Amino acid sequence: MLASTGIAAVGTAWYVAYLTVGAGSEALAYVFVPAGGVLATAAVLHMLRGGALNPVARRFWRALLGAAGVITIGYGWLAVDMLTHAAEARTRSMPLPAAACVAIGFGTAIWAVARVPVVLPGGVEWWRMVLDRTIAFLGCATVLWYLGLAPMFSAEEPWSRQAMALVGLAFLVAVGAATKVSYVLGGPVDRVALRLVAASGGVTAGIVAVLAVRFGYAAGIAAQAVVMPLTPVLATLGVAAQWRADLGLRRAPARSGVLLPYLAVLAVDVPLVAVAAGAPLGWPVRVVLVAAVVVTALVGARQFIAFRENARLLRNTRLQEERLQYEVSHDALTGLANRALFRDRLATALAATAPASVLLVDLDDFKTVNDLLGHGVGDRLLVSVARLLRAEVGEHGLPVRVAGDEFAVLLTGADADPEELAGRLLSALNRPISEHRLLVQASIGIAAAEPGATVDSVLRDADVAMYTAKQRGKASFVRYADGMGEPVLAHMQLGGELRRALDNDELRVVYQPILRLRDNRLVGVEALVRWHHPTRGVVCPGEFIPAAERTGLIVPLGRFVLRETCRQAAAWSSEYGPDALREAGLNVSARQLHDPDFVSDVAAALADSGLPCERLVLEVTESAVLRGQQVSRALYELDRMGIRLSLDDFGTGESSLSLLRAFPAAIVKLDKSFVDGIEIDDGQPAAADARQAVARAVIQLARALRLDTVAEGIENAAQAAVLRELGYTCGQGYHLARPMTADGVSRLLARQQTVASADR
Incomplete structure (x- = not known):
């Protein structure tokens, strides 16, 4: 890049010396272009060998390598010819082979630039871009026609075929390159590199052509020594830009070509000003007028399309604002206000x-x-x-x-x-x-x-x-x-206090014994939770359990009861032997069963405590069993783990019998409502008979399905006797034992162990 720039600088310095002191032969002006061309060709070749180019970019630069090489050969041929015939340099025409090489090189460059892919928009935007390109092409072509080609065709001394072909090709390169590269937003070929390459051929060729047509041979010498050596410089700068892009320094895409149509319209006005100033109305001027009319019509069409597009965009914007306003103020599912x-x-x-x-x-x-x-x-x-x-x-x-x-x-x-x-x-x-x-x-x-x-x-x-x-x-x-809000507010506040109770260890687990009815032997316990409030004293479960359900705190509360029950049952088994307590049960709500982590929480509690799975009983109400597939999956996973499941409050629901077929129950607990009044009371024998019939049906069904049974809510000896006669082996209730602390259960187990030792 430095070398090619140096050659351009040397050419400029020589031309200044030539004009001022007459330094050197005029033939020397033709040396600088091929010298710079060699460097530009070497730069492209070096990049192709070392750069990790995209296949499309590699195709483009290969074509440019060929174009640069052929153009360099053509101008090298011209330089040798001029140096050989230095005395005739002022009047000598470009050799036909050299002109052919240059024409082939320019044609190859045009083909390479034209093949660079452009992301074309669709619909109206595509038509707008086509109009913009047409306007830009006609505008630039009109100026170059008026300043360059028209004087060439109307010159008194005819130009050589080589010169006319090269000048015409130069105009085509200049106009086409400007139009093409102004709309390249990005892609495999770096857009800056592409513009530098297009400028190296198009802009310099256009300037040289205009200078040659307007100012003759002297301008041609200036073009060869000063203007055209810029072509290798710009091409080498394009190679450098592509290198930077491949190193990850590519510039962010920017919208291009926005001003070009307007600049083209302004360019058309330049010849029109000359016509208005009194230029002769010959056929070159008529071409300018026709081009101006066409450009004006195209601009009108473009503005009409822009007007239509702007109107559509404004309409869509209003519709979008209305839709967004509706979405902000309305529910997406139901369409109601939010x-x-x-x-x-x-x-x-x-x-x-x-x-x-x-x-x-x-x-x-x-x-x-x-x-x-x-x-x-x-x-x-x-x-x-x-x-x-x-x-x-x-x-x-x-x-x-x-x-x-x-x-x-x-x-x-x-x-x-x-x-x-x-x-x-x-x-x-x-x-x-x-x-x-x-x-x-x-x-x-x-x-x-x-x-x-x-x-x-x-x-x-x-x-x-x-x-x-x-x-x-x-x-x-x-x-x-x-005043209606006071009890409700108190209930809501209870949820917040319950959260604090969990954090401050205010909850205690007590255990209601489950006894064997024939000898009152302790066979199991049911874990119950109690809340020792710092100011209100003991809060009954019927008050805080609904609050826990409503707030979702039933999940951490249930986890606490589960872990404490497993830990305590394992401790009793370790102290009094594995046969001292057959089972430890606790209630599980539907909300807990819906928790996706519940099964893993149970497994973790058993693993941490060392309690065997078969010693844990989870009590589930009939309404909880009917709460969906998640609950059903959780229950079957627990059953496969070996945990025993108990159907609590059996007989109070509407689908009790069908549940026994779908639910992996191991224990059925007869609800307290069927135990109350089961003994023969004076004045209500029919009610007692009905309750006994229900209790008898439940025990017979349980035996048929090989399920254990527990009667709940036994409050006197007569109820225990009737249930024993009906075939119930186990029960729980205030008559048998009230809920007690872990120490109370420990004393029962110790007493039971002492009696068993004495009997042996």
Whole structure:
């Protein structure tokens, strides 16, 4: 690169010396181009040998290598001819073989540049680019025609065929190269390298042609010594740019060709100014006028396309803004307004002090639908509920999907009756909906916007009323009243305190013994959890277990009870022997079984404690068993591990018998409701007979299926006697033993061991 630049500098210096002091023969002007051409050819060859080029780029540079070599040979031939005939250099024409070599070289370069791939846009953008290229080509060609080719054709002394061919080819290279490279955004051939290569041939050839036509032989000498040696310099710079691109220094693509059509239009105006200044209206000028008219028409067409495209873009932008605004303010699944729009409309109503009411609608037991039928069915059910809300609310309110299975309705206006609407909604939900014909119920909380209310206070009141409706049995509506939120708030606060209790070790595990009915021997225990609150004392499970279920804390709470039970059962087995306690059981909720880590938590607790799998009993209610495929998979995995599963509260559900076929149960626990009053009480013999019949049926079914049985809730000796006569071998209840600490169970085991030793 330095060498080629030095040759161009030497050529310029010689030309200055030639003009000032007449240094050297005119034939020396023809030496600088082939000397620089040798260096440019060497640079391309060096890159092809050492560069890791893309196949497309390698094809391009190979073609340029051939073009540079042939052009160098042609100009070398010309230089030798001029030096040989130095005395005739001023009048001598370019030898035909040399002109042929140069023409072939230029043609090869044009072909190489034309083959460089350009990423063409589609549709309207493609037509815009075609128009831009046509305008650019005609604009540049018009200027070069007026300044170069037209004077050549109209010259009094005719030009040689070689000169006319080379000048015409030079014009074609200049115009075509400018048009082509202005629209190359990127690709295997570096765009800067491509522009330098195009400029090396096109720009210099155009300048030389114009100079030669306008200023004759003297300008030709200047072109050979000053202008044309720039061609190898630019070509070598192009090679350097390609090297940098292959080294990872490629420039980021930029939009090109934006200004070229406008510059071309400006270029057309240059000959028109000359015409307006009084230039003779010959046929070269007429060509300029025709070109100007064509360019103007093309510019008009381009502007029309741009106008149409801009109008389309503006229309699409407006549609996109409307769609985005809709998506921001509406639920994607149901199409109802979302929480953000709901709060905005409620805030507007409160600011206007207009009468407003809010209905908060929460679907009851919607999670069961997802668990049993899948989320797809659940989503379609939500869409059906949204459709029902629209139909019932009509134009009198705003139906909203707040989140999940929770909906809301905003009613404004003095004539709106929220209670009447709530009644209609509950009635409509009494009929099957969705394509699956599902029955769904809802709990509705109603809150009115009182003077001074805020958005948050109205929503809080509606939420409290809805929660109260759920506590009263679901499938109902409740209107908020003063003081209603206190017990609800206390229940919510209980969840936060329970989280603290887990962290502060306030929970204790107690154990209710399971005894053999014929001799009151301890055979197992059921683990129960107790909460020793620092200020409220002992909190009963019936109060904090629902809070744990609602907040999801039942999972860490259950994990704590599981690990403590396994640890303690293993300790008893180690101290009193493996036969001292047959089993240790604990209750497992549906929420725990839905936890994907539950089975691994059980395995980890058994492994850490060393308790054998068959000594652990997990008690599951009938309602939990019916909670979907995840629960079923977890239960069967636990059964395959050897853990015994107990069906708790048996007989209280609607599918108890069918459950015994689908559920891998090992133990059936007769519910306390069938034990209460099982003894013959005076005045109610029929009720006792019915309970005995149920208890007898359960024991017979269990024997047929080879299941163990445990009777729950035994509260007196008569109940124990009746159950023993019916065939029950094990039971638990306050009559047999109350829940006790681990130390209490240890004392029972120690006493039992002492009695067994004495009997031996």
